[in-house]
Amino acid sequence: MAEPEASSAAANGGGRLRNAFGGVLSAFTLLLIGVLAFSIRLFSVIKYESVIHEFDPYFNFRVTQFLSKNGIYEFWNWFDDRTWYPLGRVIGGTVYPGLTLTAGTIWWLLNSLNIPLSVETVCVFTAPIFSANASWATYLLTKEAKGTGAGLMAAAILAMVPSYISRSVAGSYDNEAVAIFALIFTFYLYVKTLNTGSLFYATLNALSYFYMVCSWGGYTFIINLIPMHVLLCIVTGRYSSRLYIAYAPLVILGTLLAALVPVVGFNAVMTSEHFASFLVFIILHVVALVYYIKGLLTPRLFKVAMTLVISVGLAVCFAVVAVLVALVASSPTKGWSGRSLSLLDPTYASKYIPIIASVSEHQPPTWPSYFMDINVLAFLIPAGIISCFLPLSDASSFMVLYLVTAVYFSGVMVRLMLVLAPAACILSGIALSEVFGVLTRSLKFQLSKLFDDSSSAVPASGDSSTERATNSTKSENGNEKSETAPKEKPSKKNRKKEKEMAESVPVKPNKKEKRLLVLPFELSIMGILLLIVLGGFYVVHCVWAAAEAYSAPSIVLTSRSRDGLHVFDDFREAYAWLSHNTDVDDKVASWWDYGYQTTAMANRTVIVDNNTWNNTHIATVGTAMSSPEKAAWEIFNSLDVKYVLVVFGGLVGYPSDDINKFLWMVRIGGGVFPHIKEPDYLRDGQYRVDAQATPTMLNCLMYKLCYYRFVETDGKGFDRVRGYEIGKKHFKLTHFEEVFTTHHWMVRIYKLKPQKNRVRGKLKKLKSGAKSSSTLAAGRKNPWQ
């Protein structure tokens, strides 16, 4: 903020006070934007309560508790024996520690200041705090590209963009909450380094990248986007020493730092996600060498040298590429992790990895979800792109590249909409600020012409325009400068030149303005009003999204009906039952969605959880769920399972229950254990549990555990999620017994019956020929009692 303002302040002494005033104003605006970003995310606390939301946040919360209790070394070496029984999980080595360490540090800091907040409170409010940080980082980034006005606009838009709110409401204590801040801040430091060519910022950039690597697996986006931009700059002939300084330290320091994070480790140099950065690193050096030699030699000699260098460089490149290709080709997945592959080929996951495809946030988004998540920004982005091109600078080309790649990735996975949101905000901010700049400037011009027709006002119009207008002109100045000036900037001798330039600057754009950017008075008024209305729509939509759509904690559900508000607190009821009524070492089996919650809330050992690292183990549980009772009992018994937990929405109409997830259990189970065949469960290509359901479906464990005694509720067994009566209404369980069903039947807990004490002889009615089958004959008496 300081530098362009200072230069313009030097340009005209009378504007000094106004500039100072503008600085204070924008500081206040930023503060208010931070407050807005924080407070818009508190709806969940006000409407519900201060709780951790959803699934993954519970794991992060549990890890943070462990960290605050045992310290960082214990956390680093934490081997958790309460998940993935009996395999266990090395938490310290498989978790991105950024979020946990951040919240742990905040907690520790507050406690050492004698502010005794609980770990849970700190965790709940970490996300809102970091979204305020993220909007400030957005301001900095956009300011680097297009000046203060655009920065403030973008920050304000980002503070309330629904896509980001969906991941960072109070209580949504997930990696993305801090990672988006780290992402934007890393980009800011990269652009800052690119604009200034300062090694200081380059080092900060590497540190910020390190924080990003600590926080989220999405750091690969950075380490691919920045090389892409560097390549773009080189190809378009914008190579400069600033580019080298911005990129080379980042690759070296960043890779070294990334390798320090246990979960990344050698992946930072071994997996294909990182190869692009090394390749560009080599190319950059080749290009730098070319430019260096070009400076040394005469043009004629240079041509000779050029061919030599290019041939040598190409040879080296080919050798390196060949080695890389050989290395990559020798690994079965071609060195790419499944999630990354599904990014490159959107159909990859659904074809080969059901466990990735089964996660709803890994599905491609629908068009309405774009409108839901970024709303009017979708229409402003094109305008932002255009204004980025008007004077194309290194920074603005980066914005465009960021946007384009983010749009692609968001089209692959819903979850990556989150990466698109900052880009959309920045470009929309740029667009809005440009448009406001043009409109207000022409308004000012027209007004001054209206009131004061004297010629003296015309040259002053540039200076007397509103804050935004000056800012935008300044940013234009800055951009023009950045094309020519920065090369000379590091040398102190050229300061004078710069000043001269700065003095000459205000004249040129004024001329431009007069020529190009003056619109009729009425049109300007209309335009401003329409833009304000548009902004109003956006704000209304964001507040609605924050208050209604994205603040539900998903462990407590509400539904509004004619007779008032219904609260479904079944999940916590079930977990509390487990923690009070079962033994500490008992194992609870459920589909993996509920693993994190069970370990965090019920403190019981689970078989599989949301960290889906072992496909076979999940397939084992899926197979058990889709097997008949006896086979399922044997699988669970071999895993020492005592209790089985199923989520059932049929009574209250809760759609994301286990019957709707059942197809994934069959698919994942069948992927590993071929005796589970999906067609056995399908009737006309559909999963059905009504009268047309297949016998395999009606006999599988999941059906039985969900619908056991269901017919007693209404006498018909009408499933309100599926919208029909169930197929098999009256049946008994032989190997499981119901121990707990929550108030709304949303969670049902069953206990495995112990192996029977005696083996009975044949029944009197049976002939002696049926002797061998008599041991487990399902007679009138239950043999498992």
Add this chain to the structure above:
Amino acid sequence: MATPRHLVLLLLALAAAFTLAAAADAAAAAEEGPRGRRLLVLLDDLAVRSSHSAFFGSLQARGFDLDFRLADDPKLSLHRYGQYLYDGLVLFAPSTPRFGGSVDQNAVLEFIDAGHDMILAADSSASDLIRGIATECGVDFDEDPEAMVIDHINYAVTDVDGDHTLIASDDLIQSDVILGSKKIEAPVLFRGIGHTANPSNSLVLKVLSASPSAYSANPKTKLASPPSLTGSAISLVSVMQARNNARVLVSGSLDLFSNRFLKSGVQKAGNKKSHERAGNEQFVTETSKWVFHERGHLKAVNVKHHKVGETNEPGMYRINDDLEYSVEIYEWSGTSWKPYVADDVQLQFFMMSPYVLKTMSTDKKGLYSISFKVPDVYGVFQFKVEYQRLGYTGLSFTKQIPVRPYRHNEYERFITSAYPYYTASFSSMGAFFIFSFVYLYHK
């Protein structure tokens, strides 16, 4: 029927038993057996009490406190206020159609499932109730209600040449635990109905089998069709040890326990050798000892594990730790816990499958121990001992123990083979320093 006088006597006897028991407790508090000594004897007819007094006498002589009741006694009850009143049941009421009081078939089965023992004797008049209880224990009596076991070759010689239903059998199970270490020389006299057990049922054992020439049929009529049960598939006396170690003895003959059979001599047909006494006395005494857990009951105590060289039990092991595991196993001898000596007790270090399976060494004083290295696999393991031997109670105990990987500072710090890399990195650092120095200050 219990008259008031009987009740008074009974109360007196109970009181005496309690004082005796208290005294015994005080004397040997440490040596408490696996089972209590209160037995309920259910009879069809109180005459059985005297006709089988030798068997009851041997029980009482071993310290059991017998409560004789008629099977249809209306005050009959196995438990009161959630506590069982008896530790074992002797069911000598083959013909009773239903029990009195609150007792029925399910009550008897629940009594067994709660870990109590039972001796059940039937005869040719066995009621559906008794047959039902036997079936639930895995033993199927011949369905023909008139049938008895007949053996025209291995019958016992009597004064009158009867229908050969009095069998002298010497086909006994080969198990010192069940039948005692002293061999039963004389054949065992048996008259009653035969039964079979499903061979796939591992809980039921045939203790006394019929000879290959035996068959089960109605002795009073001519055979119209081939008998359903023939040969050595017929079991005369079987025992069942449930998974909770409750033991049940099922005999097809109530007379087997009678004074007459216990005291009489026996001569097997076709065999010149005549025995002074039938094997019945020894047989019923030894089997009843086994049933009421005076023999063959193992207990494992003091399960300990620790790292080699330490004594405290850790909450978690690291991969490749050396550890020691020990357990003490004792057998109840009827009066005291004696060290159990065997060379086949194995320990599994188990996570879904045994990673370590080793036979433990014993010091012959009951202590079994082993030392081994934790495998190079982390996870939640179990120390698992599964010891199932014929006649003994099953020993099955597990102890969960997590095994963690190395901590960050437990790896080797400097690896010899990596010294070229160390040299490379330090030399390039030095070279860079020199280069910078020269470049900056050369002019």
